[in-house]
Amino acid sequence: MDPETAVSNAVTVQLALKVIALTLDLTAYLFPKQCDVNDDDTFDFIIIGAGSAGSVIANRLSEIEHFKVLIIEAGGDPPLEVMYPGLSSYTYHSRLDWNITSQYDGTTAQCRKDKVIPQFSGRVLGGSSSINCMYYVRGNPYDYNRWAQLVNDETWKWENVLPYFIKSERMLDKDVLKSATGKLHGRHGEIGITRSIDNNTRRFLRSLKEDGIPVTMDYNANKTLGYSDVFFTIADGYRQSTGYRFLGLARNRPNLYILKNTVATKILFNDDKRAYAVEVVTENKIKKVTLKATKEIIVSAGALKSPQLLMLSGIGPKDHLRTLNIDVIANLPVGKNLQDHLAIPILHTLQKNKKKSFPKPFNPHVYPYSNIVGFVALNKSQSYPDYESTINIIDDGAKDLLQLYSFVYQYSDNVSDSIYNYAKESTVIETLITDLHPKSRGEILLRSVNPFDHPLVYTGYLSEEEDLDNTIRYIEDYLRLTHTSYFKKNNAQMINIVGNMCKGFKFGSKDYWTCYIQCTLNNMTHYSGTCALGSVVDSRLLVRGVKGLRVTDTSIMPYIVSGNTNAPTMMLGEKVSDFIKEVHGALK
Numbered sequence: 001m002d003p004e005t006a007v008s009n010a011v012t013v014q015l016a017l018k019v020i021a022l023t024l025d026l027t028a029y030l031f032p033k034q035c036d037v038n039d040d041d042t043f044d045f046i047i048i049g050a051g052s053a054g055s056v057i058a059n060r061l062s063e064i065e066h067f068k069v070l071i072i073e074a075g076g077d078p079p080l081e082v083m084y085p086g087l088s089s090y091t092y093h094s095r096l097d098w099n100i101t102s103q104y105d106g107t108t109a110q111c112r113k114d115k116v117i118p119q120f121s122g123r124v125l126g127g128s129s130s131i132n133c134m135y136y137v138r139g140n141p142y143d144y145n146r147w148a149q150l151v152n153d154e155t156w157k158w159e160n161v162l163p164y165f166i167k168s169e170r171m172l173d174k175d176v177l178k179s180a181t182g183k184l185h186g187r188h189g190e191i192g193i194t195r196s197i198d199n200n201t202r203r204f205l206r207s208l209k210e211d212g213i214p215v216t217m218d219y220n221a222n223k224t225l226g227y228s229d230v231f232f233t234i235a236d237g238y239r240q241s242t243g244y245r246f247l248g249l250a251r252n253r254p255n256l257y258i259l260k261n262t263v264a265t266k267i268l269f270n271d272d273k274r275a276y277a278v279e280v281v282t283e284n285k286i287k288k289v290t291l292k293a294t295k296e297i298i299v300s301a302g303a304l305k306s307p308q309l310l311m312l313s314g315i316g317p318k319d320h321l322r323t324l325n326i327d328v329i330a331n332l333p334v335g336k337n338l339q340d341h342l343a344i345p346i347l348h349t350l351q352k353n354k355k356k357s358f359p360k361p362f363n364p365h366v367y368p369y370s371n372i373v374g375f376v377a378l379n380k381s382q383s384y385p386d387y388e389s390t391i392n393i394i395d396d397g398a399k400d401l402l403q404l405y406s407f408v409y410q411y412s413d414n415v416s417d418s419i420y421n422y423a424k425e426s427t428v429i430e431t432l433i434t435d436l437h438p439k440s441r442g443e444i445l446l447r448s449v450n451p452f453d454h455p456l457v458y459t460g461y462l463s464e465e466e467d468l469d470n471t472i473r474y475i476e477d478y479l480r481l482t483h484t485s486y487f488k489k490n491n492a493q494m495i496n497i498v499g500n501m502c503k504g505f506k507f508g509s510k511d512y513w514t515c516y517i518q519c520t521l522n523n524m525t526h527y528s529g530t531c532a533l534g535s536v537v538d539s540r541l542l543v544r545g546v547k548g549l550r551v552t553d554t555s556i557m558p559y560i561v562s563g564n565t566n567a568p569t570m571m572l573g574e575k576v577s578d579f580i581k582e583v584h585g586a587l588k
């Protein structure tokens with residue numbers, strides 16, 4: 001198969017899924033029904049964005065019967081490809097994704113078709129938790145203690161945020177529950193968590209352990225270092241998106257109102273700088289209305305879109321707003337401090353098992369591939385990881401890999417072809433190496449005053465030299481694993497995915513890795529930091545310089561966490577709900 005066919009096949013399946021969703025609406029019964037609104041309708045709370053944070057907040061606030069809560073979401077109900085973990089690769093570049101790309105920076109993305117990187121983010125109930133890879137990772141105590149120190153507020157320390165992780169969680173893995181760290185897990189929360197274990201992962205981890213590489217069962221407890229099976233937000237065969245779980249479970253509450261397929265275009269302030277209303281454009285841009293909030297407005301539109309909405313509403317860097325003739329209500333560094341985790345793919349082929357194997361039948365309820373995750377510190381006395389290795393063991397997956405690299409990530413045909421040709425003959429170990437604490441910062445700017453234009457995303461990837469140096473050290477450290485018995489026994493060979501691109505450099509030299517990284521660099525889509533705690537919002541997540549307005553989503557993370565960002569964002573939703581209930585006399 002060639003990359004063009006792989007892309008065309010993926011688009012055809014997407015179209016078929018779209019037709020099924022639009023004609024049969026099979027999942028609608030799981031979600032709250034659309035409400036009807038008119039100009040000046042009034043609620044106690046308006047939440048903008050039903051993603052990882054927003055859906056949690058809508059659920060927790062609507063537990064209080066006398067709170068009238070409205071949540072506004074640009075997307076609609078999650079269709080089958082969201083619900084079934086095995087179909088998730090069909091959500092990208094579709095109506096379920098905002099289809100934003102990075103701005104061309106002249107250095108990174110050298111092996112992409114358009115030399116830019118997709119900035120996937122969900123436009124659907126559940127937001128990015130509806131299209132993400134479902135890894136459940138809380139991060140390290142170091143992350144939250146660092147935030148607490150920054151804002152001088154103990155409530156952000158690990159021991160004080162841990163109860164909020166536990167609150168949302170329904171741990172279903174009996175071994176984890178029985179283990180010494182079992183008490184650090186929730187049993188009754190909304191989000192079901194399972195581990196994926198199979199023969200591949202058992203063999204891999206056993207072998208690492210025998211070779212003296214740290215292996216752990218529970219990277220979601222107080223100690224996170226080591227290689228491990230992956231915890232997933234998958235239960236009973238279904239993706240545990242916040243849309244499905246937090247909004248779905250609250251769908252019959254009479255005090256919870258939802259506006260789907262509706263875009264919030266501006267927040268309005270009175271003379272006292274109190275946020276009192278939201279302008280929205282409802283389905284198919286048919287109706288524009290202003291909706292009022294008597295208590296608070298909470299922005300949870302994600303780290304790319306929350307800064308856009310704030311800036312359109314007059315909250316942001318004054319120089320930038322003035323160039324677009326936007327009246328400045330609060331001069332704050334909104335959109336600055338953009339952070340993301342990069343992912344550098346390293347692929348190895350393994351000798352195929354000589355026994356004839358038959359392809360397994362496709363099961364949409366399970367996550368494809370065997371997965372391992374490693375959290376590694378180079379300095380062995382350090383308690384938090386420097387890098388994460390996300391490892392997929394892929395048997396008979398040549399077509400899947402081709403689809404992933406050519407259609408999803410949009411790598412050039414050379415890269416995709418080369419992976420496909422190697423994968424046809426072998427099992428592939430695909431590892432993504434992620435520097436967990438990048439120093440580089442990017443920025444979100446407005447493209448125009450039109451709320452339907454995407455913001456400009458200047459990623460800033462590798463703009464700090466130190467990040468490149470560290471990434472090379474982490475790749476070299478990971479490659480030590482290839483000297484362990486698992487890789488040796490299987491005659492592992494690294495795939496030259498960059499083809500001739502880096503042929504002028506000696507393999508393994510700094511120049512070689514620089515070229516390799518600039519060609520292959522991918523992102524984990526963990527955008528964060530653009531409405532940061534301590535600079536844009538205070539330690540109660542209230543926007544500085546105005547009243548009645550909070551931001552709660554990945555944008556408030558002042559430093560990105562040491563892992564994937566979905567669980568930490570749900571934790572933020574839990575935590576801010578208690579802040580809000582406390583202020584309004586409803587905290588039990």
Ligand SMILES: Cc1cc2nc3c(=O)[nH]c(=O)nc-3n(C[C@H](O)[C@H](O)[C@H](O)COP(=O)(O)OP(=O)(O)OC[C@H]3O[C@@H](n4cnc5c(N)ncnc54)[C@H](O)[C@@H]3O)c2cc1C
Nearest residue numbers: 049051052053074127128132133134135264553554564566
């Ligand atoms: C492809 C992908 C894979 C990932 N894999 C993982 C993973 O395996 N594990 C993990 O922990 N994390 C993962 N992440 C990251 C994680 O899912 C996100 O960091 C997290 O979901 C972000 O939550 P949020 O609440 O900040 O934003 P989102 O969940 O993106 O929610 C924002 C919501 O606001 C809506 N919205 C935006 N603007 C407006 C507007 N103006 N009006 C109305 N609605 C609006 C959006 O449509 C969206 O629903 C992944 C992310 C992506 C995109």
